[in-house]
Amino acid sequence: MVDQTVAKYLNELRILTMLRTQGPASRADIARWLGVTPATITRLINSLIDRDLAEESKTAGKTPDGQREPGRPGGRVSLNPSGAFFLGVEIGVGIIRFAVIDLMANVVDSTEITVSRTLSPSEAVAAIADHLNALKKQKLFKSKIMSVGVTVPGIVTSDGFVINLPILGWKSVDLRAELSSAITLPCFVENNANAAAFGAVYTQPSLPSICTIFLKLGTGCGGAAVVNGRPLRGANGTAGEFGHIRLSDQGALCSCGQRGCLESWVNLGALARNYMDTDKLTESQFAALPAEVVHEADAGNAKAIVALESFSHWMGLGIVSLINMFNPSTVILGGVMRPVLEHTIDQIRSAVEAGIISGIPVPDVRLSELGKFECAIGAATIAHHHAFDISRVEMHEHELQL
Structure with a gap:
């Protein structure tokens, strides 16, 4: 049996999580959600307020239909962001x-x-x-x-x-x-x-989080799955090396020592080889490459257009394989390849829709909203x-x- 100290701790976590993911609520709403007495909710909320983790407005509480809460007037409880x-x-x-x-x-x-x-x-x-x-x-x-x-x-x-x-x-x-x-x-x-x-899911609690696949594209191709709000770690915590899904027996040598990995088809090196016929670029050249390729493709540069077509082709194949394996509700794409992703996202979505097994729901394929500080x-x-x-x-x- 869980003792009172642990029960109090768990209930405080439930309140904090509720307020973060669902927004402000009255004490009565929180008590009903937790299934505890008004006296218990008073102790819990007061404790969180005393520790600057929560704050309470002075407006009277209302029921969902707009009526005033029964009993003494109460405010809306919310997280204190600076707590x-x-x-x-x-x-x-x-x-x-x-x-x-x-x-x-x-x-x-x-x-x-x-x-x-x-x-x-x-x-x-x-x-x-x-x-x-x-x-x-x-x-x-x-x-x-x-x-x-x-x-x-x-x-x-x-x-x-x-x-x-x-x-x-x-x-x-x-x-x-x-x-x-x-x-x-x-x-x-x-x-x-x-x-x-995890950050892409955690900072957007309105997104479905039953299963989300994330791919981070840049020098490599990192991957992760978030299942029921938690990273899928595998037996030893090293799951998610999605960039090393083998898509062919050909291609450039991957960082893992194999050929044909998704990473070797969609990373910055692959973009450089398709656009410039070399991947021997300086760090500053690699940093400028995604935007340059998109700009040149928009201007009609044939090499740039081919580079983007190759990227979207292999990206679509890789995502289709992941969808067939994981059945995610959302696929999020991030990393320094953002300009390329923005340019090719419609082609990638079309490839995904055409390539997944019939009957599997098409997931939402979207771009990360966290920018370069996403990690x-x-x-x-x-x-x-x-x-x-x-x-x-x-x-x-x-x-x-x-």
């Missing part, structure tokens, strides 16, 4: 991006810094600790940053151990342990595509989720698992 903050960090190649979200999961601060392209784990941790300390000196964030989420573009286990991050040369790094030794707040480490996928924002939402979301709590045979 808590969460730092998200994306460790990339030559860059670290930071994003801070508030209790409503809205972005309130974002920035990026340039770092060495051969950044070591200890250097990354030091940069994160320095940024966190700088944030804590700001009046808005002082003592209210609750936890830190960090993403890397590599294979990460569910306990924050980086198995392999070839693009930075990291291998077998206990990144969560290194973070915990330098930062006193709870820290979480996640693959960047998993984080971006950092996703990391911050993971930190938020661990602190204040009821869906992370499971009960297994009288044991509370967090």
Whole structure:
């Protein structure tokens, strides 16, 4: 039997999750939703208000049909956005991006810094600790940053151990342990595509979340699935390497050592080869490439048109394979290929509709709304989720698992 302390904790999480996903509500509405007495809801709400996690308007409560709530007048309870903050960090190649979200999961601060392209784990941790300390000196964030989420573009286990991050040369790094030794707040480490996928769903609670597929396109092709509001991790936490679905036996050599992977057909290197007949570009050339190809295609450049047609063809094939396997309600596309995705999204949707198994509902194929900070924002939402979301709590045979 769950004791009163645990019951209070779970009910507080339910209230916070309800207010974040459904908006403000009266105390009576919350009591009915939780199935608790007015006295219990009074204690719970007052406790959240005392801790600055919730606030209450002074207007009288109304029932859904517009009538005044029975009993004494009451206000609308809502989250206090500035009651808590969460730092998200994306460790990339030559860059670290930071994003801070508030209790409503809205972005309130974002920035990026340039770092060495051969950044070591200890250097990354030091940069994160320095940024966190700088944030804590700001009046808005002082003592209210609750936890830190960090993403890397590599294979990460569910306990924050980086198995392999070839693009930075990291291998077998206990990144969560290194973070915990330098930062006193709870820290979480996640693959960047998993984080971006989770953030895309978490920040839009109105989206269906039974099953969402996310693809992050850039130097590689990261992937993730969010099922029932949670990342699908697999047995060891490394599921979601969708970029390595084999679509053919030909093609450029993929980063995994195979040929014909989805990644090798739709990443920046593939775009460069189809447009410029080479993938030996500088970092700045790669950064400008998606917009340049789209601009040239609009101007009638045949090579650019072919490059975009190849991209949409292989992208459609890859998404069709994922839909046939996962039956998602939503497929979200993000990453630095945004200009190309915007230009080809209609062709991709048509290819998906024509290619999936007959009878499978066509999912909503859409672009990510989080922009270039999507991984950092996703990391911050993971930190938020661990602190204040009821869906992370499971009960297994009288044991509370967090």
